[in-house]
Amino acid sequence: MTSVRVACQQIAPVAGDLEGNRRLAREGVRDAVAAGAGLVVLPELCTSGYVLESAEEARSLAQPAHGGALAEWAEAAGDAVVVGGFAELGDDGRTYNSAAVVDRSGVLAVYRKAHLWDREKLLFAPGDAVSPVIDTRAGRIGVLVCYDVSFPEPVRSLAMRGADIVAVPTNNSHFPRPDDDQLAIEIALTRTQAYFNRVYVAFCDRAGSERGVDFLGGSAIAGPEGWSLTPERIGEPALLLADCDLDRARDKDWTERNHAFGDRRPELYEGVGARVH
């Protein structure tokens, strides 16, 4: 058994406060590592904040994929791996909503969010690369960002390429909900994505509010049979921890007769690869 303690560090960044956000993330990583975490997930865009007014503001808050806040995550990581969202200034001069995988040796990989939500389309360029599976000291990690997991295909793709844990920096706004007694759809979908693929999904949301937008604070870590390993209602800043046995994510057998991937019938899934404009 290879057990990894996974942390979602649900902090509350502030739009435009680069210094304050760096401190929040740095201290958040340190606290999670002190609590035994081998993998620490931070929210989406935790360097810049989320509610940005213009492409110019987003660009002014962006940083390259090396140095800056990411160097601080590496310094604070100890033996852990850190996955966190940041506003990236690309080599190509474009601004991306990205997530980095970092350990003490530096940046292992950068993923650029491929599915942009609403006004993000005005602020960021979409990523154009397949999200890689990264072999780390905390297992085989896949990375997606927020709205990417509103589609079943990206997690499916990562799991079929061998990911044990899918780390998802996210920012969920607290939009009106029909029924406050229902489990948030974001958590239901985190659990379901884990279940479909028999992987761990670490969905790290943020708390707080920015420029009139309240955030849900709905982080969750779900296990390979689709159950939450963490409390279901958070709201406030919090450190969520769950011990994850990677062998369980590598066993795709539901029963002696059922394999989560082997039972698929791709020849019957007519139209799922279609492009829709």
Next chain:
Amino acid sequence: MTSVRVACQQIAPVAGDLEGNRRLAREGVRDAVAAGAGLVVLPELCTSGYVLESAEEARSLAQPAHGGALAEWAEAAGDAVVVGGFAELGDDGRTYNSAAVVDRSGVLAVYRKAHLWDREKLLFAPGDAVSPVIDTRAGRIGVLVCYDVSFPEPVRSLAMRGADIVAVPTNNSHFPRPDDDQLAIEIALTRTQAYFNRVYVAFCDRAGSERGVDFLGGSAIAGPEGWSLTPERIGEPALLLADCDLDRARDKDWTERNHAFGDRRPELYEGVGARVH
């Protein structure tokens, strides 16, 4: 606005009791129609019961896709459409775990479950056909059965081919759960499948127990934004009703900038079409 009242008639069939099960289904359809249902969904294998001992027993309880219990559903349907699971004796002499779409004119379509769970592989032949989208007086209906929806692809396929409502006859056994306070994964996944595709999903489970197996009684009807339209904990036999506006399922726009299908990036979903053995 085209509103359809959808019913899940969560009955408790009994293994081997063909006559009793016919009565339960017939009366169940009548009661749902009397309550205003335009679409009535019955559980999986509601003609035969679920916990069958052998292929011989399954075959002895199977019926052709016309006549028998299905003729009774048609008789009881009034202006409604009925989707229900039954043990089918195929023209090819094989036994299938099937679901029929029926209205007063008779059988509109039969779908044979393509993903068989556990011992079903000993009892039934798997379906080999794409599940069709059926244009009915209750909207464009897609049909899947139980374990079929433990995969994201079949619902995705139906929704991309125009289904408004995916009707899912199911039988969920009440297996040990890590935490009884958590929403059943079956309901979380029903909500998530609806959310991914902005469709209605009517998941009709069964109640009761058979030969030592207890059933969950976890039916749910979820709407296009992923929220349950029905209570989350049932257990006992019950009639669940929800009024479903089909126009909402035909609108795939999340925001003025986001379309549930148009935002997909199929070129980035590496490996999702792979066959795994």
